[in-house]
Amino acid sequence: MTGVARHVTPHLFTPLTLRGTTFANRVWLAPMCQYSAVDGLPDDWHLVHLGARAAGGFGLVIAEATAVVPEGRITPQDTGLWDDAQVSAWRRVTDAIHANGSLAGVQLAHAGRKASTYRPWGAGRGTVPVEDGGWTTVAPSAMAYPGLATPAELTAQAVQDVPRQFAAAAARALDAGFDVVEIHAAHGYLLHQFLSPLSNQRGDEYGGPLENRARLLVEVVDAVRGVWPEDRPLLVRFSATDWADDGLTVEEVTAVAKDLGGHGVDLVDVSTGGNVPADIPVGPGYQVPAARAVRAGSGLPVAAVGLLESPQQAEQVLVDGAADVVLIGRAALREPSWPLRAAHELGVPEEQAPWPAQYRRGTWA
Numbered sequence: 001m002t003g004v005a006r007h008v009t010p011h012l013f014t015p016l017t018l019r020g021t022t023f024a025n026r027v028w029l030a031p032m033c034q035y036s037a038v039d040g041l042p043d044d045w046h047l048v049h050l051g052a053r054a055a056g057g058f059g060l061v062i063a064e065a066t067a068v069v070p071e072g073r074i075t076p077q078d079t080g081l082w083d084d085a086q087v088s089a090w091r092r093v094t095d096a097i098h099a100n101g102s103l104a105g106v107q108l109a110h111a112g113r114k115a116s117t118y119r120p121w122g123a124g125r126g127t128v129p130v131e132d133g134g135w136t137t138v139a140p141s142a143m144a145y146p147g148l149a150t151p152a153e154l155t156a157q158a159v160q161d162v163p164r165q166f167a168a169a170a171a172r173a174l175d176a177g178f179d180v181v182e183i184h185a186a187h188g189y190l191l192h193q194f195l196s197p198l199s200n201q202r203g204d205e206y207g208g209p210l211e212n213r214a215r216l217l218v219e220v221v222d223a224v225r226g227v228w229p230e231d232r233p234l235l236v237r238f239s240a241t242d243w244a245d246d247g248l249t250v251e252e253v254t255a256v257a258k259d260l261g262g263h264g265v266d267l268v269d270v271s272t273g274g275n276v277p278a279d280i281p282v283g284p285g286y287q288v289p290a291a292r293a294v295r296a297g298s299g300l301p302v303a304a305v306g307l308l309e310s311p312q313q314a315e316q317v318l319v320d321g322a323a324d325v326v327l328i329g330r331a332a333l334r335e336p337s338w339p340l341r342a343a344h345e346l347g348v349p350e351e352q353a354p355w356p357a358q359y360r361r362g363t364w365a
Contacts, residue, residue: 020231040080112190
């Protein structure tokens with residue numbers, strides 16, 4: 001009897017279901033700030049930027065760090081979801097993402113002591129002064145990030161307001177048409193600042209041991225899960241290590257992630273660094289070991305990110321069991337249709353690949 005060869009679909013292009021939401025593939029667009037909004041409103045740039053990646057085959061398109069309050073913006077040009085006017089602006093973007101065959105996610109964020117900074121291009125550096133459109137920043141403790149202004153320490157009441165602010169933004173995200181919400185607890189922003197002993201020296205119930213440092217994140221997750229539909233996934237992005245002595249560790253983040261699984265978190269997005277200046281060994285896939293460790297220790301699905309450049313490299317991350325999803329960042333800025341090239345190079349049959357009908361001539365050798 002002659003056997004019939006069967007095509008095996010690459011891991012990158014197998015569906016993934018979280019709660020009642022099924023993603024067509026496991027190649028997702030990482031959230032990347034565009035620093036191009038006015039008053040928190042996404043505009044034509046965001047529509048084209050995110051819509052092009054949806055047409056390019058990403059199974060989930062995650063919009064940039066989007067502030068839950070005006071003072072939570074990294075720069076004055078960040079997008080937001082603190083105001084109802086932003087809902088209709090985002091709805092235009094999510095409609096385009098859906099029309100181009102992808103699901104839409106948004107990363108909800110508060111930058112804490114790293115807020116009110118100049119965007120990367122232009123003459124300004126450091127903290128934008130109040131007279132130039134900046135504001136006084138806030139943090140767990142009155143400790144400045146090097147090169148930035150010293151923040152005001154959040155009062156006990158102000159800390160307790162943060163979960164409500166995230167929940168209100170999540171409710172607006174639902175109205176705006178997003179399928180997925182990700183809570184940003186990485187890269188040295190407010191929730192990461194609370195998690196790390198290098199930036200949190202509080203003496204109350206939000207400082208000290210890990211349980212206390214993670215308390216605000218747990219409260220934010222509970223508040224968001226309370227308004228986010230049961231059939232829609234909730235993600236959290238962590239920096240798994242500060243890459244610094246006495247800082248946040250992979251083991252601590254793994255313990256927090258495991259706990260959050262019981263609070264309704266469905267997947268953790270594992271990055272590293274950003275809270276303090278550090279000597280980080282940047283290279284292809286340099287954050288994948290952290291993703292593998294968090295996945296193994298927490299029992300949660302995990303997304304890996306960080307210089308995942310080639311389709312073969314990204315596929316191997318999933319084959320090896322280091323992660324369940326890959327997030328493509330800088331490579332996607334250079335190549336909006338990265339998933340289409342990946343499908344072509346990995347031999348995914350046309351009918352199983354995320355090709356828009358208008359692009360199918362690109363499948364021809």
